[in-house]
Amino acid sequence: MSTVQNPKMYDLTQLQALSRGDDSFVTKMIDSFLTNLNEGMEEINEAKSYNDWSTIAKVAHRLKPSFQILGVSSLSDVILHLEKDYLLDDFDEKGYIEIINTFLTSSSILKDQIQQFLHN
Template sequence: MNSTNELTSFDFINSFSDNNKDFVLSMIDVFLEQTPNELSNMEEALHNEDWIKLSKSAHTLVTSVKFMGIFTIVDDLKSIENNCKDGVNLDEVPDTFLKVKSTCIDAIEELELKKKLF
């Protein structure tokens, strides 16, 4: 989806909102506010091996990252969601989560920069 090395893309929300700049900015704000909380929730759930909670958090986050164009971790989040829900391949979950977390942190930095350029 991204033509450059950028992690994030506004293609979808631009098209969704007919290039409504205010809307895109507000979406970035919500993402910046919500994502660290969601990552903490996931980290806590992983630590407590609360797989159901982890599955639900992954489900919530997958929609947000899709809308921000962060497609590189969509499949990872889906695998966390499904594995935790079904109780399978749980040994893979910590590594996958680390990848998700790291990508999200990079995406947050990138979005903060992009926001300043708006």
């Protein structure tokens, strides 16, 4: 039985340059990212159940810089939509929920990939 591999969703180039070769710094930043991501995913999931779009936008805004440092460019548009779309005059609630679900699913894959990197 073969398993499907998802393409790598992160690029540590920027973080490694920032660390100047300090692997413990890289590990500490990744651990912090994972903690923040777990908390953010829980907050977004809970806020979604209450249609609390402003909380989702705030969490997305808070997560955005760490996604950039870890080179998670594949989710940059998703995060931007989470952050801004609920303010639009023609806000599409159904479409917004789809974006939330995409974020949560993709973030779970990202989390697994990064945890696998840490254990190698």
